Amino acid sequence: MTITQIYKQAFNVVRKNKVLWAFGLAVLTVSGAGFGSVFNGGSNISKGLGQFDSSKLGSASARLNSQNDQLSSILPILSSFFSSIPMTVWLILGLGLLIAIVMGVIISLLLRGWAVGSLIGGTFDALDDRNEINFATVAMRGRRSFKGLAKLYFFPSLVAALVTVPFILTSIYFFISNSTVLGIIFISLTMLILMIAHLVIAIAGIWAERLVAIENMPWQQAFWQGLQMFKTNFVRTMQLGIVNCLTGCVTGCLSLAVIGSLVATLVIFGLIPIIGWALLPLITLLIIAILVLGSLVTALVLTFKYTTWSILYRELTMAGKEKMEKND
Amino acid sequence: MTKGTFWERLIARIIDDLLFSAVFLVALAFIGLTRPNLSQLTSSLLILAALMLNEPLIKIAYNSWLTSKYGGTLGKLVLGLEVLDENGKKLKKTLSIFRHTAGYLVSGTLFFLGYFWILRKDKLAWHDLMAGTVVIKKKPHRAFVTAVFVITLVTINIAALAGIILTFSSNQNLRNDVEGLVKSISSVEIDKPTKPTTLETV
Numbered sequence: 001m002t003i004t005q006i007y008k009q010a011f012n013v014v015r016k017n018k019v020l021w022a023f024g025l026a027v028l029t030v031s032g033a034g035f036g037s038v039f040n041g042g043s044n045i046s047k048g049l050g051q052f053d054s055s056k057l058g059s060a061s062a063r064l065n066s067q068n069d070q071l072s073s074i075l076p077i078l079s080s081f082f083s084s085i086p087m088t089v090w091l092i093l094g095l096g097l098l099i100a101i102v103m104g105v106i107i108s109l110l111l112r113g114w115a116v117g118s119l120i121g122g123t124f125d126a127l128d129d130r131n132e133i134n135f136a137t138v139a140m141r142g143r144r145s146f147k148g149l150a151k152l153y154f155f156p157s158l159v160a161a162l163v164t165v166p167f168i169l170t171s172i173y174f175f176i177s178n179s180t181v182l183g184i185i186f187i188s189l190t191m192l193i194l195m196i197a198h199l200v201i202a203i204a205g206i207w208a209e210r211l212v213a214i215e216n217m218p219w220q221q222a223f224w225q226g227l228q229m230f231k232t233n234f235v236r237t238m239q240l241g242i243v244n245c246l247t248g249c250v251t252g253c254l255s256l257a258v259i260g261s262l263v264a265t266l267v268i269f270g271l272i273p274i275i276g277w278a279l280l281p282l283i284t285l286l287i288i289a290i291l292v293l294g295s296l297v298t299a300l301v302l303t304f305k306y307t308t309w310s311i312l313y314r315e316l317t318m319a320g321k322e323k324m325e326k327n328d
Numbered sequence: 329m330t331k332g333t334f335w336e337r338l339i340a341r342i343i344d345d346l347l348f349s350a351v352f353l354v355a356l357a358f359i360g361l362t363r364p365n366l367s368q369l370t371s372s373l374l375i376l377a378a379l380m381l382n383e384p385l386i387k388i389a390y391n392s393w394l395t396s397k398y399g400g401t402l403g404k405l406v407l408g409l410e411v412l413d414e415n416g417k418k419l420k421k422t423l424s425i426f427r428h429t430a431g432y433l434v435s436g437t438l439f440f441l442g443y444f445w446i447l448r449k450d451k452l453a454w455h456d457l458m459a460g461t462v463v464i465k466k467k468p469h470r471a472f473v474t475a476v477f478v479i480t481l482v483t484i485n486i487a488a489l490a491g492i493i494l495t496f497s498s499n500q501n502l503r504n505d506v507e508g509l510v511k512s513i514s515s516v517e518i519d520k521p522t523k524p525t526t527l528e529t530v
């Protein structure tokens with residue numbers, strides 16, 4: 001199957017099965033993009049807008065320095081005030097915070113597992129045509145695999161984080177011992193290795209997600225088999241990944257262009273004093289419409305990408321099975 | 329069996345939210361009644377904050393447990409509504425948790441579109457469609473009971489709010505402590521060397 005054929009089929013599936021859009025929205029809400037956000041995720045408009053402006057760094061640090069003196073004078077007053085609060089109160093607050101964080105992480109992981117499981121299951125049911133697609137059937141697909149998927153999201157991330165810590169500590173050691181050049185080289189190499197590792201894990205995760213959601217495989221087995229699938233189908237995986245990435249970029253840019261032109265038109269009209277105030281309700285409506293349409297478009301792109309991966313997965317696994325049967 | 333309408337379910341939700349806000353405001357009013365100083369108030373507020381941090385969890389537990397045990401939350405019960413599964417029975421715990429977590433998550437996306445779905449003919453929200461549940465009107469003609477509940481809860485909320493304002497504004501201890509703290513912080517700012525004027529710079 002060529003990428004054009006995959007795209008055509010995915011387009012038809014997403015167009016016909018509007019229920020999947022809701023699950024795309026759910027995945028977007030819970031995880032941003034799910035596993036392999038590099039290739040899976042929707043447009044990164046919000047991330048891009050939120051990026052840090054490095055030009056402001058200088059002025060910010062100058063302001064910070066002047067505020068530091070003031071803060072250091074206030075600090076003793078505040079610390080003496082807070083030290084008057086009993087230790088048990090801090091313990092209760094800490095416990096509350098801990099419960100909220102732990103439960104929040106667990107619930108969000110489970111919800112993410114469910115949403116992704118539903119979306120993947122839904123796309124497979126839609127590809128199979130014979131299965132009925134509705135809220136109940138798609139939601140049931142997620143309920144079968146959410147625990148496995150939650151583990152798949154949690155444990156590799158935990159391992160990755162644990163592996164990263166020694167690297168960071170070593171980098172800090174280099175800087176403390178005044179070996180700045182060595183430190184920079186070490187950090188650069190570390191960053192490169194970690195980026196590649198993250199990319200490989202993310203792409204392997206795309207296959208692993210499907211192995212858990214469709215084949216009900218345990219998460220460890222799915223993870224290693226996902227890596228194996230990535231290795232054996234490297235070219236096809238990368239092809240679809242890059243095309244999906246470009247699709248996301250193009251959609252993001254188009255959305256930004258549409259939003260930008262609308263905002264620019266309104267600003268131009270808003271500059272005329274009499275029209276300016278009259279435009280206020282229109283601007284409010286426009287902001288709401290942009291938010292709704294933006295979320296919908298992002299969810300649609302996400303659903304579309306999940307479907308393209310599901311189509312390729314089906315093709316690859318079917319080809320693999322046929323090969324095995326021939327060998328037998 | 330008639331199904332619960334969008335407006336009935338919305339009122340039920342408002343009653344639940346009023347109940348939660350009443351609990352929070354009454355707790356605050358009680359704190360105010362003890363005439364705390366700044367340190368005591370901060371301690372009480374920190375404990376309250378520890379609870380508030382877990383509010384989503386408490387809400388999930390409240391919704392799931394009451395729905396599986398009694399067929400609905402307080403709001404729904406007041407309006408005579410009951411949540412049933414596809415076999416016409418009360419929800420099992422797992423299904424109830426699913427409905428109130430994953431179901432609400434999907435319904436809440438895209439500006440609560442899944443909730444507005446109840447306005448359609450089948451009167452089913454997205455979380456109903458997903459969990460295979462239906463909200464029926466078990467006891468009709470509950471307008472009077474509903475009105476009494478809503479008025480009572482609104483009154484409690486307003487009274488608690490008024491109590492908070494009154495007790496805190498008349499608490500001289502607290503006022504002295506706050507003024508003392510503000511004064512000591514502002515004195516630090518006064519001690520700070522002032523910015524040189526243009527003339528001095530020249």
